[in-house]
Amino acid sequence: MDFDWTMALGSFLVAIVVGLTGMGGGALMTPMLVTFFGVSPLAAVSSDLVAAAVMKPVGSAVHYRQGTINMRLVAWLCVGSVPAAFSGVLVARALGDGQEVQHFIEIAMGAALLMAAAGLVVKGILARRGDGPGESSEVTVRPVPTVLVGAVGGLIVGITSVGSGSLIIVALLALYPTLKANQLVGTDLLQAVPLVMSAALGHVLFGDFRMEVTAALLVGSVPGVYLGSRISSRARSGLIRPALAFVLVASSLKMFGVPLEALAWVLVGLAAASVVTWRVLRRRSTVVPHAEAREPVRSGR
Structure with a gap:
């Protein structure tokens, strides 16, 4: 098995973004594998999900120790996301290559990510003026829409490996606009653990899992997500929000197929x-x- 150190370095940089913002893993890691390292799309999705199943717990553990996780939100999200993620793998297998379906999902996600980035900017401007809703550690959890968000996000993750952070964090921003930025990141990282594990199990059984790709991703992503999570768990919202908006825009443009x-x-x-x-x-x-x-x-x- 040949080990690719450049792939490990790339995964380290992407994992810092994941730990810092709670998103970008599938939206950045999978395109990186396909574009820069010539990994086939199915193998990239399968290997990325297996690596994420190890990477996500590292980042979420840091936030758990810092108390920046809303456990009720995590529980309701997982009710919908865990079974849907495994089902997504079966749907992808039933659809064959699913190019048209995946293209539609990518375009829809690109639009959603751009709207989320715009919402973050507007929220930051209103907060400076004192006109917007303040941030709070306590929010009223709405079970039904939260379960639906988890189910839709899990299904898309199972098919494309994208969405455990990017899509779900967009929906959380819409449902709970007053949730603190570091709690938003911590909650999203922890809910992604069982979600990604479910999807990863499906891809190990039915996908195109490649051990050499996953090994390189793990060597870079584990220290990267730990570093990013340490920064985000202690940082103020004023630092995390611009970084989150930046990653949202980058992910959305990648979804639209913008050249590198x-x-x-x-x-x-x-x-x-x-x-x-x-x-x-x-x-x-x-x-x-x-x-x-x-x-x-x-x-x-």
Whole structure:
């Protein structure tokens, strides 16, 4: 068995993103295997899911120790996602290559990811102005829509390996907009553990699992997701939200089939625009208090 160290390095970088944002594993890892390393799509999906079954518990354990997980949300999501994920593997096998189905799912997910990124930006702007909903550790769990989210996400994960983080975290953002960013990441990572394990078992039995690919992914992804999770579990929402939006945009563009060179330039432009915007907002937030401090206090006579 030949070990590919460049594949391990790539999985390390992707896993940092997964640990930091709770998403991007299937949306980034699987395309990386197919595009850069020539792995067949079915083998990439199967090997990625088996590796994720080991990687996800590492990241979720860090968040569990930090107390940044909503266990009730995890439980209701798993009620729908675990059986649906295994069923998704059987659906994929029944559909054959399923190119048209997977293409439709990718386009739909790309649109959803872009809307989620826009929602994060709007939420951040409203939070700065004090007009948006505040973040809270306690949310009222809605069982029926949460189970449905888990079922739909699990089915898509079983077919494409994409969605355990990206799709479900989008739905969680819509259902629970006041959930803290680090709790959103921690909850999504933990719910993905049984979901991915169920899908991975199906792919080991019926897919195209390749041990040499999975081994390289594990060597890079385990330390990567641990590092990213340590950062996100301790970081403030102001750091996680831009990173999450950045990954959402990257994943959505990949779903739309944007070429890698164009994708790289778009992401560089977004990163530069984000830095400029951050500096402008920071300057405004410091100028306004100084101006108020210089304003003389007038006493009434």
